[in-house]
Amino acid sequence: xxxxxxxxxxxGYLTLRAMLDHGIPVAGIVSLxxxxxxxxxxxxQIAALATERLIPLREARRIRGSGWIDWSRGLNAEAAVAVGxxxxxPTPFVSAFGRGCWAVHxxxxxxxxxxxxxxxxxxxxxxxxxxxLFRLTPETDAGDILLQQTLSIGLxxxxxxxxxxxxxxxxxxxxxxxxxxxxxEPEVRQQPHELATFACARTPDDGEINWSASSRTVxxxxxxxxxxxxxxxxxxxxxRLYVTAAEELTHPLPHVGRIPGRVVRFESGGGVEVLTxxxxxxxxxxxxxxxxxxxxGDVIRSVRERLGLNGPELERLVGDLxxxxxxxxxxxxx
Numbered sequence: 394x395x396x397x398x399x400x401x402x403x404x405g406y407l408t409l410r411a412m413l414d415h416g417i418p419v420a421g422i423v424s425l426x427x428x429x430x431x432x433x434x435x436x437x438q439i440a441a442l443a444t445e446r447l448i449p450l451r452e453a454r455r456i457r458g459s460g461w462i463d464w465s466r467g468l469n470a471e472a473a474v475a476v477g478x479x480x481x482x483p484t485p486f487v488s489a490f491g492r493g494c495w496a497v498h499x500x501x502x503x504x505x506x507x508x509x510x511x512x513x514x515x516x517x518x519x520x521x522x523x524x525x526l527f528r529l530t531p532e533t534d535a536g537d538i539l540l541q542q543t544l545s546i547g548l549x550x551x552x553x554x555x556x557x558x559x560x561x562x563x564x565x566x567x568x569x570x571x572x573x574x575x576x577x578e579p580e581v582r583q584q585p586h587e588l589a590t591f592a593c594a595r596t597p598d599d600g601e602i603n604w605s606a607s608s609r610t611v612x613x614x615x616x617x618x619x620x621x622x623x624x625x626x627x628x629x630x631x632x633r634l635y636v637t638a639a640e641e642l643t644h645p646l647p648h649v650g651r652i653p654g655r656v657v658r659f660e661s662g663g664g665v666e667v668l669t670x671x672x673x674x675x676x677x678x679x680x681x682x683x684x685x686x687x688x689x690g691d692v693i694r695s696v697r698e699r700l701g702l703n704g705p706e707l708e709r710l711v712g713d714l715x716x717x718x719x720x721x722x723x724x725x726x727x
Contacts, residue, residue, distance in 0.1 A: 405477035506534035515617035597623035604654035663688030
């Protein structure tokens with residue numbers, strides 16, 4: 394049974410490579426472009442794999458127009474498999490495959506339909522997530538389920554660590570799913586739509602830390618978004634500061650005077666302890682440029698520092714901007 398592969402991201406590349414290594418006849422590849430802000434881009438690797446295996450390739454940001462249907466039919470693909478797709482595929486295109494168009498979603502559907510489910514699962518302190526192989530329909534992530542695999546989430550597991558296991562589980566369900574599909578009409582089960590939950594899209598600016606939240610909430614955001622993701626961030630002296638590694642404290646010092654975001658203690662190993670809404674969190678590593686990391690204590694220097702933007706800080710920044718603007722106006726006037 395020939396299949397068309399549709400996808401992108403590291404997970405898509407690894408799945409495509411595994412399909413080819415296991416002898417699955419991939420008739421064509423559609424490589425979908427990732428968002429520009431993503432540090433890891435996999436389009437070139439997917440293209441190189443297509444060239445190496447002599448497989449027809451089309452690259453695009455999204456699938457639109459009847460030309461895609463004509464192209465896929467010319468490949469004689471009986472089914473399609475989508476991994477790492479962030480946009481809805483047109484219904485006429487999805488319906489063009491005799492044995493269906495199937496996608497892998499990184500959640501236990503019907504929970505966490507939509508965007509960034511692995512990231513949201515960690516942010517929301519879920520204990521479990523998983524991957525689901527399901528039939529694509531016009532509604533978002535709502536089709537019948539062919540296979541699911543459950544994954545537990547470690548209490549301090551980071552987004553990239555969990556993503557590695559999601560990639561491995563994706564490969565397993567795709568290979569098993571292909572085996573079932575190639576034998577004929579496989580048994581599927583309908584999703585209980587009344588139990589569906591939805592996750593909204595995330596942008597890099599959604600990673601700002603709210604120090605008034607609980608220590609666990611802040612820690613979950615940091616571990617979910619660490620490199621190579623855009624990162625959880627705060628502000629130091631008005632400049633953005635990414636927090637790339639942190640740890641929870643078993644017995645934080647009890648503070649009866651509490652200013653969330655205030656630095657209260659430095660440890661010899663370079664960690665910096667910061668007050669949260671209900672306790673303290675130890676920051677281990679930070680980044681000022683979003684790509685290289687340093688020990689937190691090499692950047693944050695004083696217990697008078699308060700992380701995040703607050704009223705007085707904003708007033709100073711606005712005052713500085715006004716002064717600069719006034720100076721520019723004086724120069725242009727002279």
